[in-house]
Structures are given as structure tokens and as C-alpha cells.
Amino acid sequence: xxxxxxxxxxxxxxxxxxxxxxxxxxxxxxxxxxxxxxxxxxxxxxxxxxxxxxxxxxxxxxxxxxxxxxxxxxxxxxxxxxxxxxxxxxxxxxxxxxxxxxxxxxxxxxxxx
Numbered sequence: 001x002x003x004x005x006x007x008x009x010x011x012x013x014x015x016x017x018x019x020x021x022x023x024x025x026x027x028x029x030x031x032x033x034x035x036x037x038x039x040x041x042x043x044x045x046x047x048x049x050x051x052x053x054x055x056x057x058x059x060x061x062x063x064x065x066x067x068x069x070x071x072x073x074x075x076x077x078x079x080x081x082x083x084x085x086x087x088x089x090x091x092x093x094x095x096x097x098x099x100x101x102x103x104x105x106x107x108x109x110x111x112x113x
Contacts, residue, residue, distance in 0.1 A: 001037055005037055006084070008030065009083060012030055035076060038072060049066075
């Protein structure tokens with residue numbers, strides 16, 4: 001499911017060169033394509049929690065997904081956000097004049113691309 005979100009993002013951004021396209025159209029397309037996947041992810045997590053009662057780490061991961069859904073849905077409302085905050089950090093680093101001044105454990109610039 002997560003891979004599908006990345007695919008949607010890549011496809012929509014490729015269709016939107018620079019800032020020349022309509023942001024409302026971009027967001028409408030993103031919402032139309034991504035919202036059902038987010039709903040499926042949430043349903044999947046809810047259904048799996050009772051099944052995995054004895055698996056503490058898996059149950060914790062599923063609970064984390066559910067607790068983060070409201071924040072993940074925020075990206076549907078802004079073209080500046082993505083479904084992955086690491087993508088945004090990498091984009092900042094790639095566009096930085098002096099990338100060595102930035103440090104981020106989650107992104108090893110310049111291999112973020």
C-alpha cells in the first residue's frame with residue numbers, strides 16, 4: 001500500500017513541471033488516488049490488531065500507524081507536503097547551496113534522489 005502512495009506521488013509530480021500547473025487540480029488528483037489507499041491502510045491496521053495480540057512489536061507498529069493517520073492525511077491538503085517527510089528533507093538538501101552544512105540521520109545526501 002505504501003508503495004502505491006509513492007507511485008501516485010511520482011506520477012503526479014512528473015505531470016506538474018515546476019509551478020506552472022493548477023495546484024487545485026494536482027490536489028484533487030492526489031486526493032482521488034491516495035485517499036482510498038489511506039483508508040485501506042487504516043482498515044488493514046484496525047483489522048490486524050486483534051489478530052496479533054501476542055506479537056507486541058507488530059501490534060505496536062499497527063497502533064503507531066493508526067495514531068499517525070490524521071497526520072498522514074494532512075498531505076492530501078497541501079502540494080508542498082508528501083507522504084514521506086524524508087522526501088522533503090532530501091529535496092531541501094538537494095537544493096541547498098552548501099549541502100554539507102545540513103545533517104540528518106534519516107537521509108544520506110546526495111543519495112536521497
